[in-house]
Every structure is written in C-alpha cells, then in structure tokens.
Amino acid sequence: MTVTAADKTGARTPEAADVITGARERIDALDDRIIGLIRERMAVSAVIQDARITSGGRRVNLSREMEVLDHYREALGKPGTALAMTMLELCRGQV
Ligand SMILES: O=C(O)C(=O)C[C@]1(C(=O)O)C=C[C@@H](O)C=C1
Numbered sequence: 001m002t003v004t005a006a007d008k009t010g011a012r013t014p015e016a017a018d019v020i021t022g023a024r025e026r027i028d029a030l031d032d033r034i035i036g037l038i039r040e041r042m043a044v045s046a047v048i049q050d051a052r053i054t055s056g057g058r059r060v061n062l063s064r065e066m067e068v069l070d071h072y073r074e075a076l077g078k079p080g081t082a083l084a085m086t087m088l089e090l091c092r093g094q095v
Pocket of ligand 1: 059061062064065068088
C-alpha cells in the first residue's frame, strides 16, 4: 500500500497536504539553523568558562544565568525559562 502526502501530513485534502509539506521543509531548515546557533553558543560559552576556570574561578556564574533566564522569559514567556535552562545545561553541563 502506498503512503500518500495526505497520510504523512494528517491533512484531509491534497491542497492542505501541499501547504503542510512546504511549511515542514521551512521548519526543517529553521531547525538546522537553530541547531547551528546552539552549537555556536556552546562554543562561545566554553571560551568564557575556560577563561574563568583557568583564572581560578568556577565554571558556573549564577548571577549571569539569572540574566540569561530573564532574557528568555521576557522574550518568550514562561516556556522561555525552560528553554533557557535546557540551553544553559547544554552549554555548561548539569549542575
Ligand atoms: O556568561 C558566563 O559567565 C558564562 O559562563 C556563560 C554561561 C552561558 O552559557 O550563558 C554559562 C555558564 C554560566 O553559569 C553562565 C552563563
């Protein structure tokens, strides 16, 4: 049995299936860019952490993390805080 575009998208018409297929391609491209930006952020964060640790400091700086969390919450609301916490974990590991 062949799988149609409508099956894959959940759409009930070919027109809706076309819209969804096109929009999903854009989402996949956006996700690739977001992942690239996250990797870039991880590398920059590592530079900061290495400099601080080499100078005798600690990996984590909680006051800065509060600023980052506020930034995301102000931009995206409460789920932004959860997103920022995941981002910080990716960048500095679990605390
Ligand atoms: O800004 C810093 O001081 C960093 O170390 C970067 C960063 C971050 O990824 O945003 C990572 C760890 C710190 O706890 C705070 C923030």
